[in-house]
Amino acid sequence: MTVAAKPRLTVLLAGPRGFCAGVDRAIKIVEEAIRRHGAPVYVRHEIVHNRFVVESLEKKGAVFVEELDEIPADGQPVVFSAHGVPKSVPAAASERQLYFLDATCPLVSKVHREAERHFAAGRHLLLIGHAGHPEVVGTMGQLPPGAVSLVQSVEEVARLVVPQGQTLAYTTQTTLSVDDTAEIVAALQTRFPGIEAPVKDSICYATTNRQAAVKAVAARAEMVIVVGAPNSSNSVRLREVALRTGAPRSIMVQRGAELDPSLVDGLATIGVTAGASAPELLVEEVLAKLAERFDVVCEEVTVAVEDVIFRLPRALAGA
Template sequence: MTVQKPRLHVLLAGPRGFCAGVDRAIRIVEEALKRHGPPVYVRHEIVHNRFVVEGLERQGAVFVEELDEIPDDGQPVVFSAHGVPKSVPAAAQRREMYFLDATCPLVSKVHRESERHHARGRHLLLIGHEGHPEVVGTMGQVPDGAMTLVEDAAAARRVAPPPGVPLAYTTQTTLSVDDTAGIVAILRERFPGIEGPAKEDICYATTNRQAAVKAVAARSDIVVVVGAPNSSNSVRLREVAERAGAPRAVMVQRGAELDPALAEGCATLGITAGASAPEVLVQEVLDRLRDRFDITTEEVVVAVEDIVFRAPRMRAVA
């Protein structure tokens, strides 16, 4: 006798998963391995996803946290998609390393904006999360003391920039769109003359994925976010899902981490994935759910992305 599985309707948020910056960074490491052979050294996780990192390790990538862990063997060094302080390429040049910068072009845009504001005599307020590699990299584009970190609305209300100095603000690219708008509103109220970016610094991929998960969360009994706990944009997706009306939102890195019992009694489940999570991991979650439920799927698409970033030209192999 066949036991009938309970039905579960799955809403798949679109866009989800890889963005153009993540895709470009991974391609840079893979092309370097193809051209130069292993090892190719990568400073910090190329993107915040262990599945991706472990896949590149199997191909011969070696991940390190600092340049002093890398021997002088002439092999390529790749800087992660999150960006690095100016001190890092400067140190690589002193050691005559061959390095490739996989910084997302939208993060590089924030770096150039920061430099321009500093050159014009403005003190910078950076909205972001302390210790995140992108924040470390952005703060490292200007001299110490030229930028002040503002982590949340409470910090925006109490921040005390140098008196008599014109101000500008910039942001980490992977923040909550709604939270950041609230922080910017506080800063503009307190400092009416503050300069902002010509175009918002939160990247298109973060904005689109948050809009998509809002559309899914409003119809879901539970939302599953596929992503890593150290991935800022993935953590924000879980927070946005809860605020958008999902009774519960959970994060998993792989399908095996998901307890299907969480969906017992649910009619509709939403799924999204952070910008550094490949689609294969979403399929793992679907397969995990199929073990317990008779599922139907529906794509909920709020935007179509067709952006592609070109990888830098690589040095010819001698």
């Protein structure tokens, strides 16, 4: 009896994809803190938005909490997530004499410093971002209440109420859609011609590169699979970008076990990418799942090569 040959499937692998330097640094901070201080090491909020990463760190001795009051005064370290935190959080940690390590992505920290610079210069800050996202909460929390106005869409620009007689500046969440953000910026500049722009684009290099890569893949793919978590802003944006730039369909899965390969039946070419908080192991799981049903041929579609490395905090120097 002959076994029917599997249908051929070309998988376009978007590059870059997966971990960025900020995510890699944040995970290493938790791992090194556990190595040096032993378990438990407390982490305020998910260190990055990926359940696989969180559960892997839990197995090593990390304990994830939402607020500092969940942490006992046992002398063990607490790590702040890569998304950044309001100034009130390290202040509260210091008041309780907690030993804390800040895993905020350095590119998010640059946005924080820029917000402080605008405030010191007397400007009112307009922050382009998504309400409730930890990064937005952290950035707005760098300044006093009322010093920042959140802008989520082009439509909101027309309704914005800003302080009279105060100069304006804008900055952005680092994980937004490059194209959507450009439209909001254009609307802001039209309504407020004198508004000051960031010294450098606030959307991070990793977000920009991953969106450029998924655009290159989507133009040739009949479907794009995004490996990432539903609460990961940059992963959700990748799915949206894929749909807007040519892919007839785009789905998101957190790992291979979630993928129903029958969704790919009848297709000849698909794209696969991963959000900045998804490790390559999860992409490999998706490819293995597809290989159960198809004769998979992978093609790398690389639009940029990343060599960014962020150092660990001084307290962990030499790790």
